[in-house]
Amino acid sequence: MASDSEKTDAQRKRASDKAEQILQGATQVFLAQGYDRTSMDRVAKTAGVSKQTLYAYFSDKQALFEALVARMAKQRFQGAFADESLDGNPDAVLPPLIQQGLASLAQDTEYHDFIRIMIGESKRFPDLIQTFFSNVTLPTIETIRHYLESQPELDIPDAEATAHILLGALVFYMLTQEVMGGRDILPMSQDRLSASLIHLLGVSKSSSSEND
Amino acid sequence: MASDSEKTDAQRKRASDKAEQILQGATQVFLAQGYDRTSMDRVAKTAGVSKQTLYAYFSDKQALFEALVARMAKQRFQGAFADESLDGNPDAVLPPLIQQGLASLAQDTEYHDFIRIMIGESKRFPDLIQTFFSNVTLPTIETIRHYLESQPELDIPDAEATAHILLGALVFYMLTQEVMGGRDILPMSQDRLSASLIHLLGVSKSSSSEND
DNA sequence: GTCTATAACCGGATAGAC
DNA sequence: GTCTATCCGGTTATAGAC
Numbered sequence: 001m002a003s004d005s006e007k008t009d010a011q012r013k014r015a016s017d018k019a020e021q022i023l024q025g026a027t028q029v030f031l032a033q034g035y036d037r038t039s040m041d042r043v044a045k046t047a048g049v050s051k052q053t054l055y056a057y058f059s060d061k062q063a064l065f066e067a068l069v070a071r072m073a074k075q076r077f078q079g080a081f082a083d084e085s086l087d088g089n090p091d092a093v094l095p096p097l098i099q100q101g102l103a104s105l106a107q108d109t110e111y112h113d114f115i116r117i118m119i120g121e122s123k124r125f126p127d128l129i130q131t132f133f134s135n136v137t138l139p140t141i142e143t144i145r146h147y148l149e150s151q152p153e154l155d156i157p158d159a160e161a162t163a164h165i166l167l168g169a170l171v172f173y174m175l176t177q178e179v180m181g182g183r184d185i186l187p188m189s190q191d192r193l194s195a196s197l198i199h200l201l202g203v204s205k206s207s208s209s210e211n212d
Numbered sequence: 213m214a215s216d217s218e219k220t221d222a223q224r225k226r227a228s229d230k231a232e233q234i235l236q237g238a239t240q241v242f243l244a245q246g247y248d249r250t251s252m253d254r255v256a257k258t259a260g261v262s263k264q265t266l267y268a269y270f271s272d273k274q275a276l277f278e279a280l281v282a283r284m285a286k287q288r289f290q291g292a293f294a295d296e297s298l299d300g301n302p303d304a305v306l307p308p309l310i311q312q313g314l315a316s317l318a319q320d321t322e323y324h325d326f327i328r329i330m331i332g333e334s335k336r337f338p339d340l341i342q343t344f345f346s347n348v349t350l351p352t353i354e355t356i357r358h359y360l361e362s363q364p365e366l367d368i369p370d371a372e373a374t375a376h377i378l379l380g381a382l383v384f385y386m387l388t389q390e391v392m393g394g395r396d397i398l399p400m401s402q403d404r405l406s407a408s409l410i411h412l413l414g415v416s417k418s419s420s421s422e423n424d
Numbered sequence: 425g426t427c428t429a430t431a432a433c434c435g436g437a438t439a440g441a442c
Numbered sequence: 443g444t445c446t447a448t449c450c451g452g453t454t455a456t457a458g459a460c
Contacts, residue, residue: 034332036248039437050443055439113335120246120332122392123325133397137388141398161408164388164400165381172380176349180334185345186353188376196373200412230427251451262428263453273452 019057019067022047026068031113035065035121062125069128072114073135086147090154090203093147098170098194105174106190112179140167154201169197231269231279234259238280243325247277247333274337281340284326285347298359302366302415305359310382310406317386318402324391352379366413381409 025047029038040061044051058064086093105111122129144163148156156162173193176182237259241250252273256263270276298305317323334341353375360371368374385405388394 034248034336036246040439041437051438052440052443061438116331116335119328119387119392123328124246126393129392129394130397133388133392133394137394138398156408157411158404158408161400161404162412164385164398164405165377165408165412168381168384169377170380171384171387173376175331175383176345176376180331180341180345181338182341182345182349185342186350186376188373192370192373193376196368196370196377199369200374200377252453253451262430264429264455265427267453268426 018049018053022049022054022057022064023068023071025049026064027072030065030068031110031117034117035124040064065125066128069118069125070131073132076111076136077139086143087150090151090201094201094203095194095198098166098197099190102170102173102190102194105170106178109178112174115175116179137167154203166197166201169193230261230265234261234266234269234276235280235283237261238276239284242277242280243322243329246329247336252276277337278340281330281337282343285344288323289347289351298355299362302363302413306413306415307406307410310378310409311402314382314385314402314406317382318390321390324386327387328391349379366415378409378413381405 022043026038026043029043029046033042038061040051040054043064044054047054054064058067086097118129118132141160141163144166145159148154148159148162173188173190176186177188234255238250238255241255241258245254250273252263252266255276256266259266266276270279298309330341330344353372356375356378357371360366360368360374385400385402388398389400
């Protein structure tokens, strides 16, 4: 009957919605509690579905977690400051890039939770780390590297290694200050860090360039 | 009398030995399995004591973990490259410092496990992070900062922020390569990283003592 | 008296069934 | 959506052994 086909269409459309709905609830719970302390009961309740529905979409806890990580990684892929194609002279490009990168890393508390669980479970789920690296870290490194290579005046002999250093400084800041909560015992401001990074890269804020 | 005091001494001596024995076993299990997946049963078995003895020395799982972290942090405090008082000109001091720091960070697999669990559980046990920071990270930062401040020729306007950057680059390398196992997907050698760090700091490599 | 060995208690979690 | 089978882990209690 008509109601039958309508129902089928509605279900098909809702199928991906249900998966999304589950993943959103799961994300909340996993990021707040960590992998082991997250129960499927609570995921089902938070997502507003029954456990049967939950297990219909995801075969077990591990599969759910894997889908969650893949989703977060893809989300980051288009959200990070990795997609902007950079050009223009360093004096104009690097300071805002560093400041905005640092600010966005420092602000995103959901990302802090994600990083915490990624590192914490990296030994147990090595494949997930590959997903994360290839979707998030590697594109970021490549973007920075490409820009550094395009600016010979920066005099950077190894752009890839320098990209690791640059990103490393930003990530370490996020880790100590936000992910691990060391603001009080290791105080450091975003401004001081970015100013020192810019200084190390040899970017002059004025027009003079003093090279030997 | 004599036997009495002897017995008391022996017991007292054995008390700390037992605690040490338990902590060593606990360290093995916690670092390999993570906090939640570590069972007190297995800790007792690994340490070679009964569960009763285990609970006689440590009131519960959390207390055991706290003692373990405090012990590891103190161990690191005297083991890190933070205790050497540095001086001498940067061309001679910085390259070996960076290379050796990087090498020791990259080699110590027990430390990688420790870092993984510290970050993973940092939200649940924020006090332990303070222990770790004040015993390990802060002294390291201070040592680097003090040296950078003592060398005006490096032209570093903010030694503390620069110490964060320097340490951050090393720690990020250890995290991506070893802790999270990204060697294959984010390949980077210690030599390239340290060379680029040295280059960024503006140290001339004229004093290279290596043969290649 | 302290350590060992073992078992019991209790909550909770996965997974699946009604 | 509840209910249940099954299992596992933290913790405590009961044995006996040195």
